[in-house]
Amino acid sequence: MIRRLLLDNFLPPGHHCHYGRADFGLIAAPETHHHDFLEVFWIDEGAGEHVVDGERYQLSAGSLVLVHADDRHGFTGLAKRRCRLANIAFATATWEHIRDRYFADRPDLFARSAARAYQLTDARLRLLHEFAAEIAGGARSLAAIERFLLNLAHLIGAAGTVSSTPEWLASAIARLEESQRFAEGPHALVALAGRSPEHVAREVRRCYGRTPTDVVNAARMAFAARRLAETDDDIFGICLACGLSNLGHFYRLFRAAHGATPSHYRDQHRRIVGGS
Incomplete structure (x- = not known):
């Protein structure tokens, strides 16, 4: 049976x-x-x-x-x-x-x-990781799963939002983390996109309802989450790798993105992976 x-x-x-x-x-x-x-x-x-x-x-x-x-x-x-x-x-x-x-x-x-x-695509898979990061970090609320499902629907084209994202923009966002040019902030996104700052800002707002700074911070926090989950790097070192020198600012951004402090996120993720 x-x-x-x-x-x-x-x-x-x-x-x-x-x-x-x-x-x-x-x-x-x-x-x-x-x-x-x-x-x-x-x-x-x-x-x-x-x-x-x-x-x-x-x-x-x-x-x-x-x-x-x-x-x-x-x-x-x-x-x-x-x-x-x-x-x-x-x-x-x-x-x-x-x-x-x-x-x-x-x-x-x-x-x-x-x-x-x-x-x-690699760019879309990166976006999926970003959308799932809140739940991967331990959030189990109704709001968390509804946010994930809304983003998922956009990702695969049900609502026509992410499907209309230019490939150059999706690729630039994915490459932000690969290049680790976080210290350059939005200038890195513009350089990777190969478009004018105004064009990039306009398309980011149209496709994601956010600013280039928001997108860069989201990439920083996705990178930070993976470093916390997969390495034993100290938190301040991860903060610096994200292009941030203010640890308090890093903590605020991380909590806003993942609903937990970096140390709590690391503990939660390892409990999930270890099954305890």
Whole structure:
């Protein structure tokens, strides 16, 4: 009999979503299951196979999948290739509220008949990490999962916002972190975009409703979150790597972005990864 997973078994009282990360190796016969909730998962590294209703689909880094409650599915990595996966699970009613309020005139992204697998560019995957950072940092409120779902819908084009973002802008934002030119502030974004400051500011406002400074600070805080989660670097060193010399300012920006202090974020993330 196929197992049916229940969201109530994962969520403590007052929590509205579940976040997890896992590394998969090769599983000869992956166990399939279904559940009473919706799920989003994506591949950060490596490659694997998603088994859905008896069919196998190969996925690689940047693959994003929306899982319906009735999907009979499982997952396996591929031989000699580690696959790192992250997922967020939430009540069907949460998405239905978002859809009814904001996307009632659009196809349901989670419908069983919908194409629910997407391949994100590196720039889009960076944006997904930014959108998921609050939940990855430990937030489990209804507001947190609703923010994530709204951003997710924009990311894959349901609302037409991120899909209309020029590729040069999405690429420049992604390259901000790769280049670590944070000390230059908005000037770095302008240089990476190869457009005039006025043009960059206009497009950032149109696409994201924010200023270039906001975008740079978001990239700084996404970078800081990964350094906190993946390294033992001291917090002041991470602050400096973000191009900031004022530790108090760094703390304020980080708390605003992730809902926790840097030290609390590091502790939470390691508890999540370690399962304790």
